Each structure stands twice: as structure tokens, then as C-alpha cells.
Amino acid sequence: MTESTTAPADTRPAPPERLQPETRLVISLLLVSSFVVILNETIMGVALPRVMESLAIGASAGQWLTTAFMLTMAVVIPVTGFLLQRYNTRPIFMAAMSLFSTGTLLCAIAPGFSFLVLGRVVQASGTAIMMPLLMTTIMTLVPAHLRGRTMGNIGIVMSVAPAIGPTVSGLILSVLDWRWMFWLVLPIALLSLGLGAVRVRNVSSPRKHAIDVPSVLVSAVAFGGLIYGLSAFGAAVQGGTAVNPWIPLAVGTGALVVFVLRQRSLQRTDNALLDLRTFSARMFTVGVSLMFLFMLALFGTIILLPIYTQDVLGLTPLGTGLLLLPGGLLMGLLGPVVGRVYDRRGPRVLVIPGAFAVSGALWSLTQLDQGTPSLMVLGSHLVLSLGLGLMFTPLFTTSLGAVRPELYSHASALVGTVQQLAGAAGTSLFVVVMVTRAASLTSGGASEVAATAGGIRAAFLCGAVLSLFAVVAAFFVRRPAEVDDGAPAEVDDKAVEDDGIRVA
Secondary structure, eight states: OOOOOOOOOOOSOOOOSSOOHHHHHHHHHHHHHHHHHHHHHHHHHHHHHHHHHHHTOOHHHHTHHHHHHHHHHHHHHHHHHHHHHHSOHHHHHHHHHHHHHHHHHHHHHOOSHHHHHHHHHHHHHHHHHHHHHHHHHHHHHSOGGGHHHHHHHHHHHHHHHHHHHHHHHHHHHHHSOTTHHHHHHHHHHHHHHHHHHHHOOOOSOOOOOOOOHHHHHHHHHHHHHHHHHHHHHHHHHTTOOSSOTHHHHHHHHHHHHHHHHHHHHHGGGTOOSSOGGGGGSHHHHHHHHHHHHHHHHHHHHHHHHHHIIIIISOOOHHHHHHHHHHHHHHHHHHHHHHHHHHHHHOSHHHHHHHHHHHHHHHHHHTTOOTTOOHHHHHHHHHHHHHHHHHHHHHHHHHHHHTSOGGGHHHHHHHHHHHHHHHHHHHHHHHHHHHHHHHHHHHHTTOOHHHHHHHHHHHHHHHHHHHHHHHHHHHTTOOEEEEOTTSOEEEEOGGGEETTEEOOO
8 A cells, every 4th residue: 555645834934925014114214315315416417507607607617516426426335335334224324314414404505616515525425325225224124025126116216316306406496596406405304314313223233343444545546536537538528627537547447456456355354345245146247237337328318318408409408307207207107016027027027128128219319310309309218218117126136136145235335336437437428429429520511409419329329339238138137046045046037936936
């Protein structure tokens, strides 16, 4: 007689389908605060001409209001990896929002240009901390099977805030003085600070070790030099800088080599300022590389489309903001949906179509000319926003999920640093190509409007070619999964079932 054997039932509790209310509250506060600081970063561009007129400063001086902000971000973000490991969540949040609120107040009451630049630097110090703090908190608090939908909320913050920034700025400037851009943001920042003081709880386990001061100094020279050098290229071709861009770029590159070597030495004893062992996870490297390419395309498009719509099509700044608003809102609406799809199906079903959409949109933008209808611009921007919306949440979640938990803070800081570098590189690349090509067309007898349109087409062609490399890289994205020993393992999406993750 043959006895039948029955496999023992799985008695493990089912993973929760919702976050705890306390966790949702902490993440919501961080999301709102991040939205406010990113919105502040984007409203300044439209207001720059008004500020220059009010303070009686030239374009080269006025550009420092954005350059100083960007340089501060580049210097502070690499340090956040250490800060998030050294200190608890609540004091880090309080410090970030206190700096941002103080900087906003300084900008609102600034009696002159130097004081305004100081306010922007203080603002940027707080802004630089918020996104790494948000991403690290989500990776720490949210179970792996719910991270996609939670990261999707970051997609809302990162897309809607920049999208409505120019529109909000245009509306404020149409009826109020430029200082009101800061006065209106200040009470929201103070409210977030007050709620955070009461509600944000500590979710990390601080590890006490001394900061490596030489690493901080070399980091500042490295990333500050790279960002300033890349930004200076765009200004140089327009005659707006007295510094040869190759000088800060060479200094920054040399300092970066020193920084990497020092971190590789310090990470042997877990004392690195920015632990580069995150790159030993293949999916982190692939994801960050893709993010760099697509952030480059995004920032390049953000700088060129307003130039095209205003200088070629003749739209007003407010009209431009309204034309580009639907794309940003589309990205925001996609965030939660994309997150849920990621949790159920993995990243490839999102990243691959997203890469094709972004590439297709950039190729369509190479056809812009003097007679292009505004609706075509709107359509191309919507397709671009659709593609980016499909990609950002999976790439963030896959990249951060691929590293060991003790490296989450360093991974978040590296992602933020790559975003800053991509923004500077994208802006510089697109502007240099545009201005160089436009100058060539002008010398050939083309009108200023036709030359501008031709320069913009050339810049988008450069971005479209780069996007082809990203399309190929998208096929190598896999979802990371937690295995029994707690180390991340990369799994094929075919091994992902609707009810969770299983390792094949």
C-alpha cells in the first residue's frame, strides 16, 4: 500500500497589502515637504528677468541665482549619505526644513542681490537633503512588494512640481512682485516643519563614526567643479562667462578621481563619506546609468522648449507654462498606476515601452521649425512625459532595491548626485549645440528666428541619438528580489507572479 504525502502548509503570514497609518503619515509629510522644495527650485527661472530688473543687475550676475543653487546642491547631496547614517530621521528632517524655511525668508526680505544669493544657498542646503531622506525612508519603512506604488508618489512630486512651477510663477508675476514667490511658499514650508516636529518619527539606526573632512573637501571640489564647468559651457557660447569652462571641468575631474580612490579605501572600514560599493549591484549601475541618460534628455528639453515656444512661435511665458503643463500632470497621474504595475509585473513591461516613447518623442522634436503647430509641440511633450513617467518609478525602485539595506542612504545620495550632473550636462549639451548651430545658420544668411529653430532641431537630434543607447540598456533591467540571506538578487520578471515575488 502506497502512502500519499502532503506538503506542509505554508504557515507564514501573508505580507501586508497596506502600509501602517503611522508609516503613511511620515511618508506623506516627507512627500509634501519635497514637493514644496522642488516647486521652489523651478519657479525661479521664469522670474529671473523680473528680479534682474528690480535689483538692477545684468544677466551674468542674475545667472548666479540659479548657479549658486545648483552648486550648493552638488556639494551637499554627496554628504547626505553620511548624514542619513549618522543621525536619526527626525533631526535630519527638521534641519532640512529649517534651512529651507530660513532661506525662503531671506530671499523674501532680501534688500539686494548678494543677500538674495545667500538666501538661495541656504534654501539649496535644505533642498539637497530632502530627496535622499525621502527615498531612504521609503526603502527602510516600505516592504519590497509595496515599494513600487510608494515610489510612484515620488514620481508625482518630481514631475508635477516642475510642471506647474513655471505656470505658478507666471500667475504670481502677473499680479504681484517677485518676492511673493517666496512669501507664498514660506507658510507652507513652516507648516510642514511644524507637522514634522510633531509627527515624524525616527526610523533609522544611527551609526556613530566621524566624518572624513578631506572627503568632504574633495567632494565639494569634484562635484562643484563638474557642475560649474558643465553649466559654464552653455554660458560661454552665449558670451556670459569670463571663466574658461575647461578649467573647472578639469579640476573637478581630477578631484573626482581622488575622491573615488579615497572612498574605495575608506569603505573597507565602513567609513566612506559616499560608499561606492552600491555600484557592485549590477541593477543599481544599470538603473543609474539609464536615469542619467533620461534626466539629461528631460533637463535639455526643459531648457529648450520654452526658448522655442517663445522665440520661434511667439508665445508668452504664461502661454508656454500652460502648453507644457499637461505633460507634467500626465507624469504625476501615471505615478501611482506605474507603481502598482511595477509591484505586480516588474520593471521591464514599463521601462522598455517608456524608453521607446522617450526616443520617439525626441525624434519627433527634431522636426520643429518656424511653422510647427503648437498642438504638435504639445503632442510630442505628452509622449515624452508618458515615456518618462513609465520609467522613473521602476528605475528608482529597481536601483535602490538592488543594494544592501545598510547602503540605502549612500545609494539615495548617489542617485541625487547623478540627477544634478545629468541636469547640468543636459542643459549644457543642448544649449551648446543649439547656439553653435544657430550661429552657423546666421552666418549663412538665415534669419534669427530660422537660425534659432535650426539650432533647436540640432540639439534635439543629439538627444535623440543618445536615447537609442538608452533603449538598448532598457532591455537589461531586471527586478531585484530579497533572498533568504538578506542580500539582493536579480531575478527575471518571468519569475514574478501577481501575488508577489518568487525567486526562480
